[in-house]
Amino acid sequence: MKTSEKGIEFIIAHEGLRLQSYPDPATGGEPWTIGVGLTSAAGIIDVKPGMKITLQQAHDYLVASLHQYEKAVNEAVTVPLEQNEFDALVSLCFNIGAANLKHSTVVKKLNAGDREGAAHAFLMWDKANHHVMAGLHRRREDESHLFLTA
Numbered sequence: 001m002k003t004s005e006k007g008i009e010f011i012i013a014h015e016g017l018r019l020q021s022y023p024d025p026a027t028g029g030e031p032w033t034i035g036v037g038l039t040s041a042a043g044i045i046d047v048k049p050g051m052k053i054t055l056q057q058a059h060d061y062l063v064a065s066l067h068q069y070e071k072a073v074n075e076a077v078t079v080p081l082e083q084n085e086f087d088a089l090v091s092l093c094f095n096i097g098a099a100n101l102k103h104s105t106v107v108k109k110l111n112a113g114d115r116e117g118a119a120h121a122f123l124m125w126d127k128a129n130h131h132v133m134a135g136l137h138r139r140r141e142d143e144s145h146l147f148l149t150a
Contacts, residue, residue, distance in 0.1 A: 010088075015037045019035070076098075
């Protein structure tokens, strides 16, 4: 499966979109980020200070970077998915990484046929340094809602 345009818009809404490169808030420098959370580590472009991109480039770079997360979801999930479920899982994977998704309770419950339990398990991923983060909690609630809403 591929992420729908609605799924792409969902990710942009939760990640944000910046057309000029900006430094990592923790370091004040590397890794530099642009577009929708894109760093050089994604292998799409080499992000440098002072870079500017267009809205179309930001969209294209996001779509290119989503391939790895779509692949991770397609490999981890063994049950058929609806588009809304796939989009929610790609959003989660984009944010927590493929390895975390693969071993998550979300995937375990989903593959066991427990869609309600899988949707609820999104909320397990709302912490940073063992503390609930309000922004992550809202995102997980939105992903869970998207997952359950055909």
